[in-house]
Amino acid sequence: MRSTTFFAALLFNLFSSSLCGQSLGKQVSLHVVNQPLRVVLEHIGRHGGFYFSYNSNLVAGDSLVTLSVKNKPVKQVLDYIFNGSLQYREMQGFIILQRSGNSNYWYISGYVQDGISGERLNNVSIYEREHLAGTITDDNGYFRLQLKEKNNYNPVVSISVSRVSYEDTSFPVKSGYNQEVRVPILPSHNSLEAVTVSPNVQRFGLGRLLISQRLKKQSTNLRNFLASKPVQFSFTPGLGTHGQLGAEVVNKFSFNILGGYSAGVNGLEIGGLYNIAKADVRHVQIGGLFNIVGGSVHGVQVGGLYNKVFDSMSGLQVAGLLNRVKGKVSGLLISGLVSNVTGDVDGLMVSGLVGKTSKAIKGQAVSGLVTKVSGNAEGMILSGLISGVSGNMKGLQLSGITSLTRKTITGTQVSGIFNYTKHLKGLQIGLINYADTASGYSIGLININKKGYHRISLSGNDLADITFSYKAGNKQLYTILLASVNIFREKAYGAGYGLGNEWRIGKNTSLMSELVTMAFYNGSWNHVPIITSLRTSISVRVFKQIQIHAGPALLAGERKPTPGKGYAIMIPEKKLFSIGKTHGWVGWQVGIQL
Numbered sequence: 085m086r087s088t089t090f091f092a093a094l095l096f097n098l099f100s101s102s103l104c105g106q107s108l109g110k111q112v113s114l115h116v117v118n119q120p121l122r123v124v125l126e127h128i129g130r131h132g133g134f135y136f137s138y139n140s141n142l143v144a145g146d147s148l149v150t151l152s153v154k155n156k157p158v159k160q161v162l163d164y165i166f167n168g169s170l171q172y173r174e175m176q177g178f179i180i181l182q183r184s185g186n187s188n189y190w191y192i193s194g195y196v197q198d199g200i201s202g203e204r205l206n207n208v209s210i211y212e213r214e215h216l217a218g219t220i221t222d223d224n225g226y227f228r229l230q231l232k233e234k235n236n237y238n239p240v241v242s243i244s245v246s247r248v249s250y251e252d253t254s255f256p257v258k259s260g261y262n263q264e265v266r267v268p269i270l271p272s273h274n275s276l277e278a279v280t281v282s283p284n285v286q287r288f289g290l291g292r293l294l295i296s297q298r299l300k301k302q303s304t305n306l307r308n309f310l311a312s313k314p315v316q317f318s319f320t321p322g323l324g325t326h327g328q329l330g331a332e333v334v335n336k337f338s339f340n341i342l343g344g345y346s347a348g349v350n351g352l353e354i355g356g357l358y359n360i361a362k363a364d365v366r367h368v369q370i371g372g373l374f375n376i377v378g379g380s381v382h383g384v385q386v387g388g389l390y391n392k393v394f395d396s397m398s399g400l401q402v403a404g405l406l407n408r409v410k411g412k413v414s415g416l417l418i419s420g421l422v423s424n425v426t427g428d429v430d431g432l433m434v435s436g437l438v439g440k441t442s443k444a445i446k447g448q449a450v451s452g453l454v455t456k457v458s459g460n461a462e463g464m465i466l467s468g469l470i471s472g473v474s475g476n477m478k479g480l481q482l483s484g485i486t487s488l489t490r491k492t493i494t495g496t497q498v499s500g501i502f503n504y505t506k507h508l509k510g511l512q513i514g515l516i517n518y519a520d521t522a523s524g525y526s527i528g529l530i531n532i533n534k535k536g537y538h539r540i541s542l543s544g545n546d547l548a549d550i551t552f553s554y555k556a557g558n559k560q561l562y563t564i565l566l567a568s569v570n571i572f573r574e575k576a577y578g579a580g581y582g583l584g585n586e587w588r589i590g591k592n593t594s595l596m597s598e599l600v601t602m603a604f605y606n607g608s609w610n611h612v613p614i615i616t617s618l619r620t621s622i623s624v625r626v627f628k629q630i631q632i633h634a635g636p637a638l639l640a641g642e643r644k645p646t647p648g649k650g651y652a653i654m655i656p657e658k659k660l661f662s663i664g665k666t667h668g669w670v671g672w673q674v675g676i677q678l
């Protein structure tokens with residue numbers, strides 16, 4: 085098989101975890117007579133579930149082989165075929181045949197078994213701590229640990245062995261020599277070790293997909309091992325300068341061509357597609373598509389599409405689509421579509437569509453459509469359509485359609501249509517405003533204070549025989565909806581809106597001041613008189629729920645042409661003042677209020 089075939093197959097199987105086992109330890113049976121070497125190798129690879137890669141100048145594929153073996157490890161079969169003239173290197177489901185005598189590499193191979201029963205154990209981690217060389221046993225308990233730079237080792241090297249539910253073990257080997265060993269390990273007496281919890285990133289959807297079972301087993305076995313290195317390069321998780329131990333290393337600089345999986349970052353990490361870190365990331369992390377961090381992020385995190393942080397975020401976080409932070413956010417968070425924070429937010433959260441925090445926010449939240457705060461909010465909430473605060477709101481809440489605060493708002497609540505709060509201590513501005521109780525002010529077409537000011541009034545005045553008024557809000561500021569009709573005079577029909585307040589001046593006496601604008605139909609829709617009046621009345625309580633009121637009014641309106649037949653002239657010729665076509669005069673009102 086040519087080298088080009090190797091690289092094509094490598095890319096094709098990049099994210100497959102099924103080929104990540106220890107191929108050299110697999111047992112094969114073979115009986116061939118005078119078969120070409122390339123055919124024999126293809127047969128071994130097919131039965132072992134892997135590929136061979138080699139240089140045709142090194143391995144004569146046309147040479148004939150006669151061989152008969154039964155249930156022998158692949159390494160032993162290859163040693164027989166090549167008579168020990170080659171060495172073998174495993175990489176992502178491939179066995180690479182190389183020229184022996186390479187002084188850079190030496191190998192420790194053998195089997196790991198239960199020290200009591202003698203059973204061979206799979207998924208056992210074998211590693212050398214100083215140079216971060218590691219591997220894992222296959223289903224037959226076989227391993228082959230590749231070590232390089234033999235001249236940089238001490239004369240005796242300690243090899244570590246770890247597996248869940250077994251005691252950590254180490255054994256010495258003489259450095260620089262290929263050797264085979266059998267390693268017995270004893271079960272652990274601590275029953276709690278049998279209950280293991282894998283890192284957050286391995287249980288998460290993308291982590292489950294991209295992290296191979298082999299690396300997951302290594303992480304579980306090496307729960308007590310952590311290293312720190314200045315530089316790391318990788319192609320994918322497990323295929324890099326730190327090999328199978330990459331997920332146990334905190335790096336100062338990490339560059340991942342496609343993606344990487346590390347214990348953490350304390351400097352700069354760049355991933356062509358993605359970065360996955362088991363623990364904390366400090367300073368800068370940039371992923372072409374996404375970043376997943378099992379701990380906290382302190383610094384800058386940029387994901388082309390997505391960022392997921394299982395703990396807190398402090399600094400700047402930017403994602404083209406979605407940011408998700410399970411802990412607290414302190415700083416600036418910018419999402420093209422959605423921001424989802426489970427903890428508190430202290431700073432600025434900007435979202436193209438939806439911004440959500442499951443706790444409190446102190447700062448600003450800006451969303452194109454919806455902002456949802458499940459705790460208290462202090463600062464400014466801006467939403468294109470709807471904003472909701474489950475706790476108290478202190479500051480400005482502004483939404484295109486609806487602003488909702490379930491508890492108390494101290495500040496200003498503004499929306500295009502509807503505002504709601506349980507207790508209003510500030511200002512509401514909207515078409516419809518609703519509050520259970522209010523010590524502040526509501527400005528809108530309809531203001532409803534459930535436990536506040538509600539009045540119905542029937543009155544007569546110089547404009548109409550009967551005027552029905554509904555007043556709602558609080559005594560400091562209430563809105564008025566009015567409807568009028570003439571039944572004793574010439575016909576006229578009116579409707580209007582106003583604002584007013586009521587000040588108590590005695591035990592049963594109060595002063596009402598109201599500014600009202602009304603439009604009247606008097607025979608023609610082309611010439612509708614619009615009259616504004618400033619009314620002042622003295623109100624006296626005569627029974628518990630009944631008041632009578634009366635007082636003068638100052639009115640002003642533009643005089644219109646003669647009304648239709650049988651309809652009243654609403655603006656008299658007699659005037660107190662005149663500004664252009666607008667006449668002003670003094671009127672009156674008297675009525676009863678419930």
